Amino acid sequence: xxxPVIPVAPPLxxxxxxxxxxIRNLDFLEMWRPFFQPYHLIIxxxxxxTKIIKVPEGFDYELYNRNDINRILxxxxxxxxxxxxxxxxxxxxxxxxxxxxxxxxxxxVAKDPTxxxxxxxxxxxHNLLTPSTPFFFNTLYDxxxxxxxxxxxxxxxxREGVPTAISHGLWLNIPDYDAPTQLVKPRERNxxxxxxxxxxxxxxxxxxxxxxxxxxxxxIGPAMYFGLMGDGQPIGRYDDMWxxxxxxxxxxxxxxxxxxxxxxxxxxKASNPFVNLKKExxxxxxxxxxxxFFQSVTFSKESTxxxxxxIELSKMVKEKLSPVDPYxxxxxxxxxxxxxAWEELNSPAKSAPAANADTKKK
Amino acid sequence: MSEISxxxxxxxxxxxxxxxxxxxxxxxxxPVFSLFHLIIxxxxxxKGKLEIPAGFNYDxxxxxxxxxxxxxxxxxxxxxxYSCRYFGYLMSHKKYxxxxxxxxxxxxxxxxxxxxxxxxxxxNLSTPATPFFFNTLYDxxxxxxxxxxxxxxxxRSGVDxxxxxxxxxxxxxxxxxxxALKPELRNxxxxxxxxxxxxxTMMPVSGINIAFNxxxxxxxxxxxxxxxxxxxxxxxxxEDIWTGMCVKVVCDHLRLGVKSGLPYVWRKERGNAIxxxxxxxxxxxxxxxxxxxxxxxxxxxSAATAEDCVSEIAAVVKEKLxxxxxxxxxxxxxxxxxxxLWKRVRTQ
Numbered sequence: 001x002x003x004p005v006i007p008v009a010p011p012l013x014x015x016x017x018x019x020x021x022x023i024r025n026l027d028f029l030e031m032w033r034p035f036f037q038p039y040h041l042i043i044x045x046x047x048x049x050t051k052i053i054k055v056p057e058g059f060d061y062e063l064y065n066r067n068d069i070n071r072i073l074x075x076x077x078x079x080x081x082x083x084x085x086x087x088x089x090x091x092x093x094x095x096x097x098x099x100x101x102x103x104x105x106x107x108x109v110a111k112d113p114t115x116x117x118x119x120x121x122x123x124x125x126h127n128l129l130t131p132s133t134p135f136f137f138n139t140l141y142d143x144x145x146x147x148x149x150x151x152x153x154x155x156x157x158x159r160e161g162v163p164t165a166i167s168h169g170l171w172l173n174i175p176d177y178d179a180p181t182q183l184v185k186p187r188e189r190n191x192x193x194x195x196x197x198x199x200x201x202x203x204x205x206x207x208x209x210x211x212x213x214x215x216x217x218x219x220i221g222p223a224m225y226f227g228l229m230g231d232g233q234p235i236g237r238y239d240d241m242w243x244x245x246x247x248x249x250x251x252x253x254x255x256x257x258x259x260x261x262x263x264x265x266x267x268x269k270a271s272n273p274f275v276n277l278k279k280e281x282x283x284x285x286x287x288x289x290x291x292x293f294f295q296s297v298t299f300s301k302e303s304t305x306x307x308x309x310x311i312e313l314s315k316m317v318k319e320k321l322s323p324v325d326p327y328x329x330x331x332x333x334x335x336x337x338x339x340x341a342w343e344e345l346n347s348p349a350k351s352a353p354a355a356n357a358d359t360k361k362k
Numbered sequence: 363m364s365e366i367s368x369x370x371x372x373x374x375x376x377x378x379x380x381x382x383x384x385x386x387x388x389x390x391x392x393p394v395f396s397l398f399h400l401i402i403x404x405x406x407x408x409k410g411k412l413e414i415p416a417g418f419n420y421d422x423x424x425x426x427x428x429x430x431x432x433x434x435x436x437x438x439x440x441x442x443x444y445s446c447r448y449f450g451y452l453m454s455h456k457k458y459x460x461x462x463x464x465x466x467x468x469x470x471x472x473x474x475x476x477x478x479x480x481x482x483x484x485x486n487l488s489t490p491a492t493p494f495f496f497n498t499l500y501d502x503x504x505x506x507x508x509x510x511x512x513x514x515x516x517x518r519s520g521v522d523x524x525x526x527x528x529x530x531x532x533x534x535x536x537x538x539x540x541x542a543l544k545p546e547l548r549n550x551x552x553x554x555x556x557x558x559x560x561x562x563t564m565m566p567v568s569g570i571n572i573a574f575n576x577x578x579x580x581x582x583x584x585x586x587x588x589x590x591x592x593x594x595x596x597x598x599x600x601e602d603i604w605t606g607m608c609v610k611v612v613c614d615h616l617r618l619g620v621k622s623g624l625p626y627v628w629r630k631e632r633g634n635a636i637x638x639x640x641x642x643x644x645x646x647x648x649x650x651x652x653x654x655x656x657x658x659x660x661x662x663x664s665a666a667t668a669e670d671c672v673s674e675i676a677a678v679v680k681e682k683l684x685x686x687x688x689x690x691x692x693x694x695x696x697x698x699x700x701x702x703l704w705k706r707v708r709t710q
Contacts, residue, residue: 135657139527147547147551148549150537151536152568153649154537154649155650170498175499175507175510176511177509178509178510178513194553194555196553200496203562204563205496206497209510209511280511284515
């Protein structure tokens with residue numbers, strides 16, 4: 001009957017990897033040091049593999065550049081995007097941990113309304129370790145937060161909730177707008193701190209942003225494929241959203257929860273809206289077909305695992321979205337390649353991390 | 363806060379009076395209520411004369427008015443207790459209705475400013491809702507925010523908002539078992555957001571602090587679900603939860619939106635959760651059947667108005683739920699009576 005207030009106990013130090021895609025530098029880690037230093041980092045270096053990315057002293061990390069990705073995956077490396085932060089999903093695949101937190105290298109520590117620094121990682125962990133409530137909307141938001149509970153009318157049989165697979169955080173300062181909105185409102189900044197975490201209801205899809213995102217790799221990992229973007233692809237800036245739509249329909253099918261809201265990070269860089277417009281242009285038209293597609297996805301009862309759901313989804317993508325553009329045929333194939341690569345790297349036989357990655361211990 | 367200009371002639375504030383002395387309640391709300399027309403309905407079971415301070419423009423309805431309109435047959439709907447406000451909805455001719463329980467006073471936001479709940483409700487109702495796709499930055503029509511990357515452009519004009527559900531600081535609308543187990547729990551968290559509750563997602567709509575577009579959904583806010591031991595504390599009722607589910611089904615079917623979040627009101631201490639617990643178990647148990655029923659309810663394409671929708675819902679309640687408990691049979695009958703009453707009053 002009570003909503004237990006679960007204290008954030010040992011902060012999953014040995015169970016969580018922080019995955020960071022980068023093409024420039026990792027200076028932002030200095031600000032995060034008090035919160036991130038206990039954790040292992042997986043750095044996915046995009047772009048020119050000959051460039052040396054300097055990792056600040058004192059962090060325990062492994063770093064993969066394009067050469068590493070090609071070497072480890074062989075021909076299957078074709079599913080990992082190049083020249084796009086979508087490459088971060090390689091980090092999800094190579095990790096051996098239960099939980100992942102991924103953050104962009106232009107995201108810094110935000111302050112809450114009292115002026116205190118927000119430990120975003122701790123909030124994500126709390127979100128992931130407490131249940132979600134996708135079947136019935138609680139008007140007081142997350143009932144498992146301290147100071148909250150289920151409201152009158154919420155059936156007791158639904159109060160146990162379901163396991164949380166994804167924790168989607170938000171951004172103060174530069175909001176995650178698309179290019180047309182950026183062009184029309186170049187000065188708009190998100191200054192509103194909304195002190196809530198909530199479960200996104202079943203059958204409701206949402207635009208997931210990969211800038212500040214946590215998930216349970218064991219529950220949903222294989223669905224967190226960030227698609228084919230960047231170099232040689234007709235589209236960009238739809239990587240995280242694609243993963244979010246796929247993951248949400250699978251979560252709905254498998255009764256897993258997705259939370260959104262806190263924590264906030266401070267997003268410092270506004271990318272060039274003209275560059276963004278070129279990347280997003282096709283997506284803006286395609287999403288008009290993509291959204292109804294996802295809204296009508298149903299899985300067969302044989303799809304009882306994430307991998308099976310994902311494979312079934314890739315067939316539906318091929319069949320239903322190929323008429324929109326041949327890109328979706330390639331994407332559907334890449335989804336299958338991703339699952340094959342995931343199975344290979346994550347089968348029980350493979351328990352040791354990949355050899356020859358650039359690793360450093362504290 | 364409200365960015366839109368409010369046409370005061372379009373608004374009625376309906377107050378269900380469950381206590382005789384409304385003075386402190388109305389004085390607290392005076393800065394806001396004094397600008398609008400009020401409809402005050404006295405609980406027909408409440409004996410005595412209401413004390414209403416000066417300075418307000420209102421119409422008062424008592425038991426004799428209710429009996430005069432509704433009649434005294436045994437089939438007549440009961441407007442006792444919290445249900446008295448529905449009579450106010452029946453009497454109103456305005457576009458927007460706002461209803462706040464008489465034990466709630468204005469709240470203050472995190473900066474300490476007086477919250478004009480009426481203005482916020484009207485803003486919610488007069489700006490579009492977005493029930494078909496979730497916006498992670500909440501209400502995109504709020505100043506300083508917008509639709510996020512990935513939000514389909516074809517869905518950005520939104521739909522009309524039919525219902526606005528506000529929240530409560532201090533004594534939140536928890537059920538009796540929860541409040542009894544956590545007697546010290548008070549809601550101190552001011553969540554600065556309004557969001558559209560997605561289509562096909564059900565929620566418990568609390569009657570404590572709500573507003574609606576009477577022209578769009580009026581008939582769906584109805585007095586139907588009365589517990590055998592219903593009392594005069596919210597802990598002892600689920601009538602508003604039943605009504606709220608009806609409204610949500612109607613809005614989903616008619617492609618209207620339901621918003622939840624701001625405004626907050628401050629809910630004063632009243633009653634004893636443990637005492638209410640003795641009466642309220644029935645309601646808590648019945649929710650187990652009510653929620654799955656409403657979650658799976660789909661209306662026919664011929665139901666084009668709120669009245670049609672309510673009649674259809676009543677028919678399904680009669681067929682599916684009534685056999686399990688007489689309270690559902692009574693609710694179905696009340697719903698059909700209400701639609702007849704609504705139509706009769708409209709044509710007079």
